[in-house]
Amino acid sequence: MRPLTLDSLNPAVAKVEYAVRGELAIKAEAHREKLKEGNHGLPFDKVISSNIGNPQQKGLDQQPITFTRQVAALMEWPALAELAPNAFPKDVIARAKELSDEIGSVGAYSHSQGVPFIRKSVAKFIEDRDGYPSNPNHIFLTGGASTGVSLLISMLITPPNSGILIPIPQYPLYTATLAQHNGTALPYHLDESSGWSTSVESIEAAIEKATREGIVSKALVIINPGNPTGALLDEATQVKLLELCEKHSLVLLADEVYQANLHQPTAYPFTSFKKLVAQTQSPVPLVSFHSISKGVSGECGRRGGYFECTNFPEEIIAQIYKMVSVGLCPPVSGQIGVDSMVRPPKPGDESYALWKKETDSIHAALAERTGTMSKRLNALPGVSCVDSPGALYLYPQIRLSEKAQEAARGAGKEPDAFYALALLDKTGICVVPGSGFGQKEGEWHYRLTCLCPGVEEYVGKLETFHKEFVAQYGV
Ligand SMILES: Cc1ncc(COP(=O)(O)O)c(C=O)c1O
Numbered sequence: 001m002r003p004l005t006l007d008s009l010n011p012a013v014a015k016v017e018y019a020v021r022g023e024l025a026i027k028a029e030a031h032r033e034k035l036k037e038g039n040h041g042l043p044f045d046k047v048i049s050s051n052i053g054n055p056q057q058k059g060l061d062q063q064p065i066t067f068t069r070q071v072a073a074l075m076e077w078p079a080l081a082e083l084a085p086n087a088f089p090k091d092v093i094a095r096a097k098e099l100s101d102e103i104g105s106v107g108a109y110s111h112s113q114g115v116p117f118i119r120k121s122v123a124k125f126i127e128d129r130d131g132y133p134s135n136p137n138h139i140f141l142t143g144g145a146s147t148g149v150s151l152l153i154s155m156l157i158t159p160p161n162s163g164i165l166i167p168i169p170q171y172p173l174y175t176a177t178l179a180q181h182n183g184t185a186l187p188y189h190l191d192e193s194s195g196w197s198t199s200v201e202s203i204e205a206a207i208e209k210a211t212r213e214g215i216v217s218k219a220l221v222i223i224n225p226g227n228p229t230g231a232l233l234d235e236a237t238q239v240k241l242l243e244l245c246e247k248h249s250l251v252l253l254a255d256e257v258y259q260a261n262l263h264q265p266t267a268y269p270f271t272s273f274k275k276l277v278a279q280t281q282s283p284v285p286l287v288s289f290h291s292i293s294k295g296v297s298g299e300c301g302r303r304g305g306y307f308e309c310t311n312f313p314e315e316i317i318a319q320i321y322k323m324v325s326v327g328l329c330p331p332v333s334g335q336i337g338v339d340s341m342v343r344p345p346k347p348g349d350e351s352y353a354l355w356k357k358e359t360d361s362i363h364a365a366l367a368e369r370t371g372t373m374s375k376r377l378n379a380l381p382g383v384s385c386v387d388s389p390g391a392l393y394l395y396p397q398i399r400l401s402e403k404a405q406e407a408a409r410g411a412g413k414e415p416d417a418f419y420a421l422a423l424l425d426k427t428g429i430c431v432v433p434g435s436g437f438g439q440k441e442g443e444w445h446y447r448l449t450c451l452c453p454g455v456e457e458y459v460g461k462l463e464t465f466h467k468e469f470v471a472q473y474g475v
Pocket of ligand 1: 053143144145146147171173223227255257290291292293300304305
């Protein structure tokens with residue numbers, strides 16, 4: 001029998017990289033295990049997971065929204081409504097009954113595209129948000145945004161010479177999925193000096209370069225609000241991006257999973273691409289992705305999300321339907337999470353006051369932490385940090401001296417990974433080096449989340465570490 005070796009695998013697998021769960025995260029796990037031993041010898045007593053936007057992760061303080069969990073509990077075990085009649089507000093009981101009548105048991109497969117009733121709720125949410133119609137038959141419920149992104153990329157790529165335009169820095173789902181499906185990542189750079197803005201010119205330049213290299217640009221990925229940058233697009237830029245997609249026949253993949261994470265909503269509001277496509281009557285085929293993992297819901301483990309297709313021919317919708325049918329259906333508990341996200345309690349409902357209090361406090365904590373962290377990071381020697389108006393992250397730039405770069409080379413690491421590993425080993429804080437998201441040649445960054453409680457202590461540790469690093473290696 002031939003042995004099963006790495007060479008036996010699809011060669012695309014070897015090309016897949018996913019930094020958010022990469023070397024740093026693996027080492028952080030090892031430290032966490034070591035801390036359980038009495039005599040661990042580590043210079044810290046806890047690992048702080050600042051590497052992934054996973055708001056309900058152990059050690060962080062974001063609590064699930066009570067309404068969401070109460071509906072989920074009744075859907076899991078409907079008998080609870082009779083066993084503990086006083087434990088649930090009336091609107092929760094009514095919601096669970098309504099969903100149960102539509103879905104039946106959460107243990108049964110649903111419609112492959114997602115429960116029709118929940119898709120109608122999503123369409124209503126989109127209509128209320130944008131003021132334009134939404135067709136439930138063009139909405140697909142998913143197991144998180146990731147499965148939707150992955151499906152669309154797999155369907156759009158036509159090997160061997162097609163590619164998708166992705167922002168740099170980007171969320172590594174895009175490069176990983178492109179690698180898996182033998183597509184080419186066509187990077188365009190966001191401009192850090194103007195708050196990580198997106199320029200049409202840099203995308204045009206990336207398309208021209210791809211054309212010169214014989215690669216057909218099939219789609220444009222926009223992450224708004226951005227990950228890892230937290231930047232928000234203004235409407236004028238969004239309209240220009242639609243014009244660019246029309247000019248170059250690109251499908252627009254709008255990753256809008258952070259649409260509810262806005263720290264300064266008056267100065268930096270969110271406008272969906274769907275709204276602008278409708279408003280300008282743009283013919284651009286658009287897919288917009290949303291998720292229950294982010295926003296105030298933070299239900300990453302429940303795996304729920306959706307994508308809406310606009311300007312897609314019915315024959316392509318039918319092909320998408322065929323492809324999702326192969327996976328039978330998205331997780332039903334995730335679909336119920338989507339329903340709670342798009343249909344939260346309204347004023348007058350028994351659950352409303354608590355829902356409002358919980359969601360207000362999540363928004364306030366995130367805005368406060370983001371502001372404090374960016375201010376304090378900016379004050380450090382050799383660090384500059386754009387204050388992000390949205391999403392869950394900061395992406396500070398760190399200047400690393402020739403001496404630090406040499407030490408990194410000696411350790412066989414990228415300089416930013418060297419910095420991040422030293423930070424983890426000294427403080428227990430786990431961040432992701434910028435090389436996982438992409439950055440300009442000779443520039444170094446890291447991404448950290450703004451979800452960690454005890455911001456004073458946490459930022460204090462970052463500051464002390466950075467100053468010691470600078471004392472050792474210069475700046
Ligand atoms: C920009 C972006 N898109 C998509 C996702 C995937 O989220 P999920 O699959 O949990 O919905 C993430 C997760 O962090 C993200 O940051």
